[in-house]
Amino acid sequence: MKRLLAGMIFCLPAAAADPLPALRADAAGVTVSGLSSGGYMAVQFHLAHSSFVAGAGVIAGGPYYCARGNVWTAYYNCMTPGYWTPLPRIESLKEATETLARAGRVDPTSRLASARAWLFSGTQDRTVYPAVVEALGSFYRAYKANVLLVNDKAAGHAMVTQSAGNKDCSVSASPFINDCDFDAAGELLGHLLGALAPPAQKESGRLLRFDQSAFGGYDISMDDTAFAFVPKACESEKCRIHVAFHGCRQHAGAIREQFAREAGYNRWADTNRLIVLYPQAIARYGFFTFNPRACWDWWGYTGANYHTRDGAQMRAVRAMIRKLGSDPD
Numbered sequence: 295m296k297r298l299l300a301g302m303i304f305c306l307p308a309a310a311a312d313p314l315p316a317l318r319a320d321a322a323g324v325t326v327s328g329l330s331s332g333g334y335m336a337v338q339f340h341l342a343h344s345s346f347v348a349g350a351g352v353i354a355g356g357p358y359y360c361a362r363g364n365v366w367t368a369y370y371n372c373m374t375p376g377y378w379t380p381l382p383r384i385e386s387l388k389e390a391t392e393t394l395a396r397a398g399r400v401d402p403t404s405r406l407a408s409a410r411a412w413l414f415s416g417t418q419d420r421t422v423y424p425a426v427v428e429a430l431g432s433f434y435r436a437y438k439a440n441v442l443l444v445n446d447k448a449a450g451h452a453m454v455t456q457s458a459g460n461k462d463c464s465v466s467a468s469p470f471i472n473d474c475d476f477d478a479a480g481e482l483l484g485h486l487l488g489a490l491a492p493p494a495q496k497e498s499g500r501l502l503r504f505d506q507s508a509f510g511g512y513d514i515s516m517d518d519t520a521f522a523f524v525p526k527a528c529e530s531e532k533c534r535i536h537v538a539f540h541g542c543r544q545h546a547g548a549i550r551e552q553f554a555r556e557a558g559y560n561r562w563a564d565t566n567r568l569i570v571l572y573p574q575a576i577a578r579y580g581f582f583t584f585n586p587r588a589c590w591d592w593w594g595y596t597g598a599n600y601h602t603r604d605g606a607q608m609r610a611v612r613a614m615i616r617k618l619g620s621d622p623d
Contacts, residue, residue, distance in 0.1 A: 311519045314504040314617050317528060319569050321619030324535045325486040327351030327412075327479075329453045329470065330422060331575075332539030334360070334372075334592035337430065339537070339611060340409070341391065342603045344401040349410035349439075351482030354419055354451055354541075356426040357387050357433035359394075359601050361593035368593035373422050381425060384432050399602040406437035412482040413441065416449030418464040442485050447476055453541070454478040458556035469549040470541055471556050479558030483536065483568070493561040499525035501554055506574060509617075510610030514596050515585045517546060517574040521554040522618075525564045533567040535618055537611060545575050545588040569618060573611050 324347045328336040333355020340350040341358045360382055361368035370379035394400045411434045415427035424445055434441045447454060451466035455478065459471030484490050506520035525533065540553045554560075554572040563570045577588040585595050596606045603609070 311503045311505040313508065314506075314522065314614060315502070315524070316620040316622045317524065317569065317618050318532055318621055319528070319618040320532055320534050321615050322346050323348050324537065324615060325349050325351070325483070326537045326539070327353075327482055327486075328355065328539030328541070328590070329353045329544070330355060330451065330541035331589035331592055332541045332544075335539045335590035335607070336537070338592060338601050338605070339608060341403075341406075342400045342601070342605070342608055343612065344403070344405040344409060348408075349412070349486040351412040351414075351478075351486060352427070352430060353414040353453060353478060354416070354422040354427065355430060356381070356422070357384065357430045359387055359390050360426075360429075362390075363594040363598060363600070365593045365595070372426060375423060375425055381429050384429060384436055387433060388436050394602060399599075399604065401603075403437060406434070406439050409434070409437070409439040410486050411439050411441045412485040413443045414447075414454065414478055414482075415443070415445045416447055416451065416454065416464075417445070418448050419451045419466065421451035421466055444481070447474055449474050449476075453544075453553070453557050455556065455558045456480075458558065468543060469552045469556075470544050471552065477558055480562050483559070483562050483566075487534070487566070487568075490562060491565045494564040495561075497560055497564045499523055499528070499560065499564045501551065501560065506610075506614075509613045510606060512576065512578070513583070514606040514610065515575055515578045515583055515588070515591065516607065516610060517576040519546070520574040520614075521546075521551065521572040523554065523560045523563055523570040523572070525567060525569070527567050528569050531567060533569050535569050535571060535615055536563065537571045537573065537615070539573065539590055540575070542587040542589040545577070547576060547588065571611075571614055571618065573614065575607075
């Protein structure tokens, strides 16, 4: 009987997550960041929405529209470029970006001149070569953005933290969070937002699990639930928003809440009136949507508009930001 009851309880569906709250947040000065596919997604979101996104922090990611809608170009040219698979020329990518802007598919690129970009490449990263991150710096500099590149840390392919995650900084292994005695989240937030109050020793805010299916779901390789860190002050005061995109194999289905809790953002957010949104991708094995590592779409698995304002995942994240910025009912 005990075994039967235990089996019944185990099989019960998880309780439905609450809706993402409306918090009257400031949706006009949003910042974004991410690791690997999340870094590419952060760049896409910034370029598509530079009218309200002020800057991007990118760990192991490359220039906008690098993959040109092709998974092979993404994997070879835009991650591990070589003689036969070179990175696309910055001039060519800039021309493509300008074409999209003229067509109204991304925001006017003139806004990028006031943008900030914080970039990181680990010297032990063999997944995304340093040249890729350097190319992203060149892309942003072509638009006169304020760029800071950190490329002198012996880190593997991971979110680099002060003390959380793998104790060997040089590894590239799950959960792809490495203890490198370097606070990437704090450094990038400081560059993007300006001077910050010291981080909280103990957070007073809450990590919320919310219903992401209201914005996008399995058909576009997004999970039913996602996370948001809400400082206590932001429950009653107007706060800024930062969107943190996890990397491939860092979704909740693989590492549960570890990215949302240990990537390093929350302790800074807690003392600086900053809501951190952690949208969640999910693995998919469909013929038309094949995404086995739960990467964000930076090569076109959700459709040809993936890198523009009309991209399915882009629309979903934009809707989450709108909800956070709306008035409570």
